[in-house]
Amino acid sequence: MDEPLLSLRGLTKAYPGVVANDDVSFDIGHGEIHALLGENGAGKSTLVKMIYGLVQPDAGEMALRGAPFAPAEPSAARRAGVAMVFQHFSLFDALPVAENVALGMETPPKTRDLARQIRDVSEEYGLPLDPYRTVGTLSAGERQRVEIVRCLLQEPQLLIMDEPTSVLTPQEVEILFATLRKLKSEGRSILYISHKLDEIRALCDTATILRLGKRVATCTPTETSARELAEMMVGSSFAAPEPRGTAPGEVALEVAGLSLSAPGAFGTPLRDVGFELSRGEVLGIGGVAGNGQDELLSALSGERLAPRGTIFLMGQDVSRRRPVARRDAGLLSAPEERLGHAAAPDMSLTENGVLTAARRERIVRRGFIDWARAKGFAEKVIERFDVRTPGPGTAARALSGGNLQKFVIGREILQRPEVLVVNQPTWGVDAAAAAAIRQALLDLAAEGAAILVISQDLDELMQISDRFAALNEGRLSPARPVAGLTMERIGLMMGGAHDMEVAHGTA
């Protein structure tokens, strides 16, 4: 077992204008959980894409069990025993689990046999899953299980996981970790990509840290503090959010008895949602993805109008006002989906600034757009939030996810909202940028704005919120002060327990 399972030597990959990976070398041993750490744009994705055969290296070589390994395409990598669970699921909502799994196979067995295999694998690894359930009805955690089971059916030697815990409840994370440890005990290896340093310290045997495409260090996470890991990633020390000490002021946003039907076949209806949000306060709303987060944001932003008398901004009923009018009144928002929802992919950052700041920043006067002003605003966002891009003329889709996120959040914060609603403000953003975004939100609250943060990252919510509430199937729990909340208590608020059992199927 001295020979490593996978060894990377001098891997280099350059794209026009940027070297994504520069002479990266490290080994992954048999039965090892190996963490890959790095900021956005550090080259993690490119590296795993090379291992998975999606991208070919310009230089360097890989060896799998001592033999040269150069997969030309993912199917070659899979045949060699490398499987990957992507951050974004590629599942069809309208099909049952078994058919979704079959779609990823080159020669799928009969559905009944496949369902049995799925059941066997899911039981063996403690990942309860009903092969006949329609994927559209599954929680994010269950969807991830479908992806993992799909990989496990191929009996992989190396499983690559890209930020797997970002969509899970604490209980689900524990289940996943148990599964990964079991895989490890069978001698399989895992390459685990994550931003969450505590997780890496709890789970991983070895960690390789990338910065600007180069390998910075390979270390043992249990012997390294989270702070040291973070500093290696960033290359400098960064500030944790400052402790909060402001007293909340008058109520800025009040929601009462808000019920709204589901927007589509797989949406979630909002059921009697109610809360109060005061000036200077940060209210954190947690919950597993797909429990009404998007729907709540749409109802607050004005994309979907709410029934009269359900949403009050500074005492005024804004339930029937459209997004432009709500922005004029000081209610701003930033949706979760960056490309296509918060930003138009093919439009420049300048144009994407106009998207929400047209009136508050006086970019549009008498219907005409002042492009110089628009460009100035975009440049201000880019500079203030350290958005890494050649300039405001760049198309939104050319930015990495983290950088676009910084732009989207920065665009709203710089408009000095009275109330700001954000969904997943730091999703896919590196540690330093996430810290900067959280600090900016806290600064905004300190200036007297009321802030509603919807997030699936509990650590984040605990860190910045004054009070916490959870969404579960479109219902919002009563908000409780964060001080004194335990993880178990939060798990119960999120209704995580119902998710733990195998669903009642028809099999």
Add this chain to the structure above:
Amino acid sequence: MIALERRRQPSRVWTWAAPLAAVVLTMILGGAMFAALGVAPLEAIRTIFWDPLFNPQFASYSRPQLLVKAGPLILIAIGLSLGFRAGIWNIGAEGQYIMGAICGAGAGLAFYPASSVLIFPMMVLAGALGGWAWAMIPAILKTRFGTNEILVSLMLVYVAESILASVSSGLLRNPDGMGFPGSRNLREWGSAANNELIADTGMHWGVVAAFVAVILTYVLLTRHIQGFNIRLSGEAPRAARFSGVSPARVVIFCLGTAGALAGLAGFFEVSGPAGQISIDFNSGYGFTAIIVAFLGRLHPVGILLAGLLMALTYIGGELAQLMLGVPGASIQLFQGMLLFCLLGVDVFTNYRLRLSRGETA
């Protein structure tokens, strides 16, 4: 293996090079087609593209025709381009064009033979309103009931053609026409005539309207928030909704504008070059304008150039039929090739070719 790789940003060079490449490619393919028909390809291409403008024998007649044909094409295509940018597919400009012509001509003929400077402006207004109202049918059906505007607007073309046949042999028939179908000739009635503004240039009020539409649309799309919202709706509908754009309003605005401009084009045609409402007065401008809109990259200046080019192929095509005896269908085929090539070459705006060994994503 040849693979297409998505560009990180749309190529600026190809945005402008694609139409030129498409024209060159069309000349090559069209030349091959003419060769197959037994006509010397270079001569055919020269007859279509060169002779109408510069051949001393034909140019004096053909040159004014260029603006006469290009005017309505540009006017209609400009309106269509707004909708196409917003992802609203109005295929029924031909119907809106016919209804504009009928309403404009009808409104004027109601006052025949009065003489007043107010009659012509009133007819212009009636023409625009007619086209606008015809486009409001798919617009309202779409916003109210979610119908498909492609089907509704297209079907309404055939309804409009039937109405045209009916009024030209009934309601608007020339009482002094000895029973022949067709209305009075508006060119012979000073108050309603849309004659050449400058002799031998082909310039009439419809061409002026087309140029004005190009300029106003350019300003709308580059400077005005309404134009920004139209582009946003087409490129990212969810982001548009988030921004606060009402999808219904965009549908109404785009279809309404396209209808009004097509109606104007129809009226200027019937009061000018065509002269009268007749059963087959429409000549497919409404459909050709779709090609013009795309050939011009949905950009006002591009549409101006594309309209002139397309007009040239019309005139040159007629010349080729006359001089070289090629069938009329081959000219339509040639115009179709132009759109086909453009759409094909268009891929390079967003993708680049890569030669690679069996790489898939």
